[in-house]
Amino acid sequence: MEKKTDEYYIREILKGDSGSFSPLVEKYSHLAFSLSMKILNQREDAEEAAQDAFIKAYNSLSSFQNSSAFKTWFFRIVYNTSISRLRTRKNIEVKIDDVKISDAEIQATESAIGQLNINERQKYLQIGLDRLEPDERALLKMYYYDDFSMDEVSVITGLTVSNVKVKIHRSRKKLLQELRYVLKDEIISIL
Numbered sequence: 001m002e003k004k005t006d007e008y009y010i011r012e013i014l015k016g017d018s019g020s021f022s023p024l025v026e027k028y029s030h031l032a033f034s035l036s037m038k039i040l041n042q043r044e045d046a047e048e049a050a051q052d053a054f055i056k057a058y059n060s061l062s063s064f065q066n067s068s069a070f071k072t073w074f075f076r077i078v079y080n081t082s083i084s085r086l087r088t089r090k091n092i093e094v095k096i097d098d099v100k101i102s103d104a105e106i107q108a109t110e111s112a113i114g115q116l117n118i119n120e121r122q123k124y125l126q127i128g129l130d131r132l133e134p135d136e137r138a139l140l141k142m143y144y145y146d147d148f149s150m151d152e153v154s155v156i157t158g159l160t161v162s163n164v165k166v167k168i169h170r171s172r173k174k175l176l177q178e179l180r181y182v183l184k185d186e187i188i189s190i191l
Contacts, residue, residue: 010064049081056077127182
């Protein structure tokens with residue numbers, strides 16, 4: 001069976017074939033859930049946000065323009081839907097704080113991390129990520145885990161590329177600060 005492009009399915013949907021949306025749902029459902037989960041950290045909320053995003057995408061498909069890939073456009077909907085659900089759930093304003101951390105502290109933290117085995121590194125990294133704000137965690141995971149480019153993260157989040165760079169930089173610093181706290185015994189033994 002010949003594999004069709006996203007653009008093919010979009011054209012078919014816009015012609016009235018609603019069944020052509022099903023292959024897009026199959027293709028992107030895991031990734032949509034994954035992104036929602038990175039932001040919401042609760043399975044049921046992430047599932048509902050992903051479903052809501054698919055409904056919003058289907059209803060807004062006529063406004064999709066090929067200036068970006070469907071995947072990028074859709075993931076912006078998933079991101080915004082998840083952030084909205086998070087704000088509603090916690091009734092908080094999502095923000096990133098300025099973090100002050102010295103070069104010596106960065107080196108000590110990196111040295112401590114470097115002395116851990118791969119399983120310990122992954123364990124502590126996940127603990128550090130879990131301590132971040134949901135939007136900070138989502139930005140870092142989109143960029144470092146999902147390999148989205150800065151431009152793609154920009155489109156998904158609705159932020160400018162320079163703002164994405166600043167927020168990722170600050171989020172990395174905050175992650176280092178959290179890792180310093182989590183790894184304080186290992187760092188003290190190095191110093």
